Amino acid sequence: MKRLGERVRRKREGLHLKLNDLAQKVGISSSALSQIEKAKAFPSILTLKNIADCLHTTVGELIGENETLSKQPLIKDAEKKFVNENVSGTKLYLISHHDPSKQMETYLVEFSLDSDTDKLMSSHPGQEFCYVIKGKLEFILDEKKYILEKGDSFYFNSNIAHKAKNIGEKNTRIIWVVTPPDI
DSSP: OOHHHHHHHHHHTTTTHHHHHHHHTTTHHHHHHHHHHHSOOOOOOHHHHHHHHHTTSSSSHTTTTHHHHHHOOOOOGGOOOEEEEEOOOOOOOOOOOOOOOOOOOOEEEEEOOOOOTTOOOOOSEEEEEEEEEEEEEEEETTTEEEEEETEEEEETTTOOEEEEOOOOOEEEEEEEEEEEEEO
């Protein structure tokens, strides 16, 4: 309960909200909010939801749901999460923990022979970075072709039309970093 109060206070202060202002938005007294922040009272679920909404966060974040992720930054290969596979055979794996405050998303992309990124990559605001672990890719950025091989990297603005295709004789693997995380 103490940690909940600390999280509420930190979020409130991070938004430069005075205790009185948040209490008024939530619909409780300043005294009640102060008691919650000092861990002398625990809010009802409804009040906690209202507090989270007013602080532009989630109840899960306020109760510490994601703290175990930040305390466990390691993901073993066997723990990577399958995200998607397109019809050409390219597989996308998430290789970072879920965290609502993430500023980037990191993926492992596995291309089978002749597979591409159709339905996996799209234009959007932000930036992307790719690093070829093995294989050979043809990368098309704004209709210009680039050939990437093992050890090559590629950094570009995501709002430009882009796609990649495995042109090697074996499977290709890349690390793909996207910001912001919603792709």
